[in-house]
Amino acid sequence: MANPSKRVSAAPARQRLSIPKAYKMYVGGAFIRSESGRYYQVSGMTKGSADAEVVNIPLGSRKDARDAVLAGKAALHGWSSRTAFNRGQILYRLAEVLESRHEELVTSLVRAGATERDAIDEVNASVDRAVWYAGLADKISALVASHNPVSGPHFGFTLPEAMGLVAVLAPESPALLGLVSTILPVIVSGNTTVVVAGERDPRTAVIFCECLATSDLPGGVVNVLTGRAQDLGPQLAKHREVNALEAWTPDAALRTSLERDGAGSVKRVKTHDAQGIAALRDEQRGQGLTYVERFLELKTIWHPAGI
Amino acid sequence: MATPRKNEKKTDAVKAASSEPDLGFTGESSWQYEPSLEGTDHLRFEKKYELFIGGRWVAPKSKKYFPTINPATEEPIAEVAEANAEDVDAAVRSARTAYDKIWSKLRPAERAKYLYRIARAMQEKARDLAIVETMDGGKPIKESRDFDVPTASAHFFYHAGWADKLDLAFHGRPYRPLGVAGQIIPWNFPLLMAAWKIAPALACGNTVVLKPAETTPLTALLLAKIFEEIELPPGVVNIVTGAGATGAALVAHSDVNKIAFTGSTDVGKRIQGAIAGSGKRLTLELGGKAANIVFADAPLDQAVEGIVNGIFFNQGHVCCAGSRLLVEESVHDLVVRKLRDRIATMRVGNPLDKNTDLGAINSKMQLEKIRGLVAAGEAEGAERWSSPCALPKKGFFFPPTFFTNVAQASRIAHEEIFGPVLSILTFRTPDEAVEKANNTMYGLSAGVWTDKGSKSFWMAQRLQAGVVWANTFNKFDPSSPFGGYKESGFGREGGRQGLSSYVEVG
Structure with a gap:
């Protein structure tokens, strides 16, 4: 740990020493370090946090990304075959857990540079957005499915289905609202996801994972890696088991290369620039069916009607 | 047995x-078979239940009470207030005030949160709700426990989700709530029918006066307790107990914008006739x-x-x-x-x-x-x-x-x-x-x-x-519209289509 002497010497002799948290990645429902053993350091501390001035964050490797894809794929069948109502209930539970950790989340955002006021607003908006997506779970079909009036004695339906495993390169900022806004529309319909958290300060993302882990969300539905989007992004974009990729990055060159990499497996790739990221802060533009529809497959079913 | x-x-x-x-x-x-009885010792019933108007329990102006009995034993469970036209008027007034001052002005996302709270509280109190439903109405505990109560809670969850998504539901067309809804429900699924009626009405921004059936008023009153506990603003839902005359007073009230009735085709026809010319909106779910x-x-x-x-x-x-x-x-x-x-x-x-x-x-x-x-x-x-x-x-x-x-x-x-x-x-x-x-x-x-x-x-x-x-029967889901053709009534409850019963779409 960096500078332990500083924390000890600053404390009166009888004051107890705090227990700083080890920040880990969240894969397959477990909190893990990188298989590579590599790490990087993030600094910034505020009052109210037990953490040290500098903390070590796992530097996710390409192997970690592949492991996370396996975990996401393994969880896919179970998650997508749950009822939409049940998925909604779990996302609502997530909102409850986020609300109950309001203070901790605010502290985490502040230590990453937000003002107290902005941090509170961001946590409030994040909880409300989780509630919005929770309520959407069992409405998606009613909004995007159709009965097709085909000419002939048939019943025709077009129904939405989960696309599969979706990789998400999360925006750096807003750290919490960005995760809620990019992960929930992906999983609400039954997809699972591998997320690369913002590199600069992924501590809020890790706390968010702790919320996921205590929300009855099955392990493996959301897998969050820490590390460099530059390393992990291309790996995920090329991975054939990844069905879709959404990248939120102002880096134009990275966006282009991800779109190109995705072509090799006809991956559904959607990239968002700084303006797209900014829209996530808006109550109206930052949420909606559009974010969900991108990661739905549509299945048309024909059935004869006759005796 | x-x-x-x-x-x-x-x-x-x-x-x-x-x-x-x-x-x-x-x-x-x-x-x-050995008996396997659900325990009831922990339940404490009030001797008498008042009307739930404006967020408070008020004695009926009629000064009258009627017993509700357990049909399996013929023993009385409690006395319940009988609302007369004056009581109904007080309930409608409080619903109007709540509509004008609070509910119609609340952000949809906040309206949704109240509905989620109701759903959660129903889940938490599920066992007691099921037992009381069975005692008051006579249905097997396995049905009230495994169907009525969970489905009722699910209706609140489902409609909570619509409350802030009505723009999507009506494809961007302008819509507005109707105002005060008078709702009259039957005795066969007392709590579930209360949920079917109240949840979409509130989600769409209306306020409610609900009249439960005279033989099964208790779970609606327990639901009113939940409204109190989750701090639903006073007057958003009012519950007036009574028999046919109470229902008739609600139907006849000039400040009610919408009547929703589930019950017999006979009574449905009388209601439809009674509101002719009043401009009130109506949905009927009949025999x-x-x-x-x-x-x-x-x-x-x-x-x-x-x-x-x-x-x-x-x-x-x-x-x-x-x-x-x-x-x-x-x-x-x-x-x-x-x-x-x-x-x-x-x-x-x-x-x-x-x-x-x-x-x-x-x-x-x-x-x-x-x-x-x-x-x-x-x-x-x-x-x-x-x-x-x-x-x-x-x-x-x-x-x-x-x-x-x-x-x-x-x-x-x-x-x-x-x-x-x-x-x-x-x-x-x-x-x-x-x-x-x-x-x-x-x-x-x-x-x-x-x-x-x-x-x-x-x-x-x-x-x-x-x-x-x-190849199945009697399947119900909040996401699945329910309602009749012909003399089984009109309007649908549940699903996206069910929302139309509680809004005016432009």
């Missing part, structure tokens, strides 16, 4: 059709005489389970009950034998017993109505079979019963019995099945049993019913 079986003679025709071993259900064996159609190619054992569920669920007190069995002639005898064997295993008795299949008939009045129609069926020449099961000495009970040789003109073939009584008719061709199924003033639901998917869709296209179940 002991359910001794009598020896029964099989007819030759049935014997010939039977290729399966006699499992002893109708033989000499007698199955004994039914659903055809449950079994083709010879159907998976028959599965069909028999569906028939049993279709007619005996909640003692047959179900508006969409599959009360007319239309069975293809070639399998009639076989289906009847299987039905009889299956029904003979059903346990009728204390609704609080977790093994009870059929509980108590909701009221003495209803029991007499069932007895009257059954007598009419016998008088008209239909052949009656009732389960030889033992019935409790006290309380209102009726054994599961079916009629064969039922003529289409017979009263038991076209009048709603609303009890555990099934009328069995036959048909030879799909066209004849459709014609017989549609030969009713009702059109709430229908069932089709066949192994051939194309035939179920062909039938579904031709059946005049708001809900058609194929």
Whole structure:
């Protein structure tokens, strides 16, 4: 740990020493370090946090990304075959857990540079957005499915289905609202996801994972890696088991290369620039069916009607 | 609970059709069951329940109270206030104030949060709600515990999700809430009907005056307690207990914008007539005489389970009950034998017993109505079979019963019995099945049993019913619109379409 002497010497002799948290990645429902053993350091501390001035964050490797894809794929069948109502209930539970950790989340955002006021607003908006997506779970079909009036004695339906495993390169900022806004529309319909958290300060993302882990969300539905989007992004974009990729990055060159990499497996790739990221802060533009529809497959079913 | 079986003679025709071993259900064996009663000692009822108006419990201006009894024991549970026209007026005023000052101004996302809170509280209190529902109404605890209460809570969850998504629901068309909704609900699913009515009304931004049925007011009052506890703003939902006169006062009130009624077709017609010219919006969910159609190619054992569920669920007190069995002639005898064997295993008795299949008939009045129609069926020449099961000495009970040789003109073939009584008719061709199924003033639901998917869709296209179940029956979901054709009423409850009943869309 960096500078332990500083924390000890600053404390009166009888004051107890705090227990700083080890920040880990969240894969397959477990909190893990990188298989590579590599790490990087993030600094910034505020009052109210037990953490040290500098903390070590796992530097996710390409192997970690592949492991996370396996975990996401393994969880896919179970998650997508749950009822939409049940998925909604779990996302609502997530909102409850986020609300109950309001203070901790605010502290985490502040230590990453937000003002107290902005941090509170961001946590409030994040909880409300989780509630919005929770309520959407069992409405998606009613909004995007159709009965097709085909000419002939048939019943025709077009129904939405989960696309599969979706990789998400999360925006750096807003750290919490960005995760809620990019992960929930992906999983609400039954997809699972591998997320690369913002590199600069992924501590809020890790706390968010702790919320996921205590929300009855099955392990493996959301897998969050820490590390460099530059390393992990291309790996995920090329991975054939990844069905879709959404990248939120102002880096134009990275966006282009991800779109190109995705072509090799006809991956559904959607990239968002700084303006797209900014829209996530808006109550109206930052949420909606559009974010969900991108990661739905549509299945048309024909059935004869006759005796 | 002991359910001794009598020896029964099989007819030759049935014997010939039977290729399966006699499992002893109708033989000499007698199955004994130990009681498995749900505990009620922890429940504390008030001696009397007041009206819930403006977020407070207020004594009725009528100064009158009426008892609500347990139909399984005939013992009173509590006294309940009887609201008169003045009380109804106070409730409507408080709903109007809440609408103008609070509810219509609240952000939709915040409205949603209240509904989520209600849903959560119902889940947390599920056991008590189920027990009280069973005590007050007579339905088996396994139904109130596994169906009524969870489905009611799910309705609040579901509609909470719509509250902040109405722009999506109406494809961006402008919409506005109606104002004050007067809602009158029946005694067969007291809590569930309260949820079906209140949840969409609140989600769409209306406020509510709800009148529960006079024989089953308690769970609605427990729901009012939940509204208090989750801090629903005062007046958003008001609950006025009473009988027909209370309902009539609510229907007649000039400041009510919308009436939603679930109940008998008779009363529905009177309500529709009464509000003529007033401009009030109306939805009606009325009676039914659903055809449950079994083709010879159907998976028959599965069909028999569906028939049993279709007619005996909640003692047959179900508006969409599959009360007319239309069975293809070639399998009639076989289906009847299987039905009889299956029904003979059903346990009728204390609704609080977790093994009870059929509980108590909701009221003495209803029991007499069932007895009257059954007598009419016998008088008209239909052949009656009732389960030889033992019935409790006290309380209102009726054994599961079916009629064969039922003529289409017979009263038991076209009048709603609303009890555990099934009328069995036959048909030879799909066209004849459709014609017989549609030969009713009702059109709430229908069932089709066949192994051939194309035939179920062909039938579904031709059946005049708001809900058609194929190879299943009595399925309900908040996301699935429910409502009738013809004299079974109009409007839908549940699903995206159900929201239209509570908004004016531009």
